[in-house]
Amino acid sequence: MKFNRYALSDLATIKYGKNQKKVLSESGNIPIYGTGGLMGYATTALYDKPSVLIGRKGTIGKVKYVEHPFWTVDTLFYTIVNTDIVLPKYLYYVMSLIDLNNYNEGTTIPSLRTETLNRLEFDIPSLVEQETILSCLNPIDEKIALNNAINNNLAA
Numbered sequence: 152m153k154f155n156r157y158a159l160s161d162l163a164t165i166k167y168g169k170n171q172k173k174v175l176s177e178s179g180n181i182p183i184y185g186t187g188g189l190m191g192y193a194t195t196a197l198y199d200k201p202s203v204l205i206g207r208k209g210t211i212g213k214v215k216y217v218e219h220p221f222w223t224v225d226t227l228f229y230t231i232v233n234t235d236i237v238l239p240k241y242l243y244y245v246m247s248l249i250d251l252n253n254y255n256e257g258t259t260i261p262s263l264r265t266e267t268l269n270r271l272e273f274d275i276p277s278l279v280e281q282e283t284i285l286s287c288l289n290p291i292d293e294k295i296a297l298n299n300a301i302n303n304n305l306a307a
Contacts, residue, residue: 168226184223186227205227
C-alpha cells in the first residue's frame, strides 16, 4: 500500500465552535457538543457534513466523529474535511491513533492551538484504499455500538 504524507492543514480546515446560548433550545434536535460530550440541543446547525471534532480546551485527548448536523461550543474544534484527499471517517481513525495530550499548550487547562494541529502529519493512502480499510472497520464500530446499546438496556 502506497501512502502520501500530508499535514493536517492539507486534510482539513479547523474551525472554532461558537457560543451555544442563542441556539440552545428544549425543542431543538441538533446536538450541541462540548469537549465533555453532548451539552444540549439547538435549532440551528453550525455545520452539516461529516466532521472530526477535536477538543480545544479541557478534554483534548480524544477526537469524535459525527456524520449528522451539529453545533460545537467554543471549547471544541470541528473540521471541514478535504474529501479530495481523505474520507472524513478515515481521518477520524488516523487522528484517534495519536495522543493529542502530547501537544497540550495550556498551563492550567489542557489546550490545543490550530497552528499546532495544522502541523501534524499523517500518512494517507488513496481514497480507494481508505474505503477498503473502512469496509473492515465500520462493521466493528457497528457491533460495538450495538453491544453498548444492549449493555445500557440491560443496566436499565
